[in-house]
Amino acid sequence: MTFILWLGVHPPGDHPFVTQTSVILALVVVTALAFDFTNGFHDTANAMATTIATRALSPKTAVALSGLLNLVGAFLSVQVALTVTNAVVKIQNSDGTPKEPLTTHGGEALLMIVLAGLVGGIIWNLATWLLGLPSSSSHALFGGLIGATVAGLGWAGVNWNGDGSKLDGVVGKVLLPAVMSPVIAGLVAAAGTWIIFRMTAGIALRYAERGFKWGQIGSASLVSLAHGTNDAQKTMGVITLALIASGHWTDTGSIPFWVKVACALAIALGTYLGGWRIIRTLGKGLVDIAPAQGMAAQSASAAVILASSHLGFALSTTHVATGSVLGSGVGRPAAEVRWRVAGRMVLAWLITLPAAGVVGALMWWIGDLVGGLAGALTVVALLIAAATGMWLRSRRIRVDHSNVNDDWGAVVPPVAGAPGRLPATAAAS
């Protein structure tokens, strides 16, 4: 495909419509949609892992419901914040327009930073999916952008600490919430689970099972809807930023309708595809989830996500969902929590930002070294190669809707000759 694009491009000025930057812009848009897609399938687990593990919904129904609600949620984002990157890097002014030095030559400098950052985010999202680790997609995106910005503009281009007037910067928007969110969600879920288990002791099972089934579906739906509204907005913001930088859009108060449609479809489709490896780790790997526990965990997630975004202290959905599942395991009498799996997860969280950053920086350097359109094409080609490689690797030991609920540790016999032990977490029971 890249070859065809290459043939179709004329040197700047030669053709009035297809210029070098408009092709780079197209690459940025497609890559942003690809990121949105990985964002969707990486985060299906946050809403649906417990619902699937307790069999409140069949795996297929759960991902379809979550995908649909993500779609609805994305369309609810009528007012999109264009300033999404401002939390961590300084490539935009406070009104959302790109910084002037980056907009010369059709915004090529800004486009390259955004492209490299997106590629960093996608590659890290795919790597953690391959390992079955729930890690934050926002951290991956921010990490990629930070890395690409450091490579392109130097360390001064990063907004580390904000200006002290509000919660801002890498520390305030990423690091502190990351540490605090699992703890908060864990406490809420543990408290809820502990009390609910005491209250349900001795009541007829048929009432409890049916009631908790609906409780779980309701709370999981809320999480899906909130996810669609929040996460699709980020990609919409990034694409619109690229359009403004290259002079294809000027209004900072709204976004093009096609951007909204494309982002909504990408995240919904990703969610529907379902990151089964991650669903398995979250639903079966950490603790064995009983229906009451599933409801407590999912309600804790929904309440903490909505309350935090209401109070302007936005937390990562992934960290909240994981904290809730862990908390529900701690709160349930005599439940076994697999702390080794949890530890592996925390390790993934710690390295998400720097790892995506390194990939983002690397991509920017490669793109810059090759230069111009060829550089952008090289970066996209590298992304396609990495994604294909990881997808092929994932097929050696498949996790899908048919085996997502199998007992932890008892499944997926390693393929003879396969050196790895994927999904890595499955071996660590």
Next chain:
Amino acid sequence: MHNLGFALDGAWRVLLAGLVLGAGLPILFTLGIRSLAWSAAGPAPRPAGRAIGYGLFAVVILGVLLGIAFIVASGFGKALSFEHVYPTIVAKH
């Protein structure tokens, strides 16, 4: 370390709201299930158990509607305000 102060300030509020809504509502829901089970457990049906059960479910549903209202409002660039105790939709400041 202004950020740490802001974050801790946000964290305890989120924890409080999380406990009230995220643990409180499922507990009410469970109480509702308990009263339904209780109303059908005896030799004769106990209508009071059903009434209490459905009353508790109604409270939980109100909580869920509040959640949906918040998601929709924030999508439209608005926020929920609790200054009149009952929630109202206001412009985001």
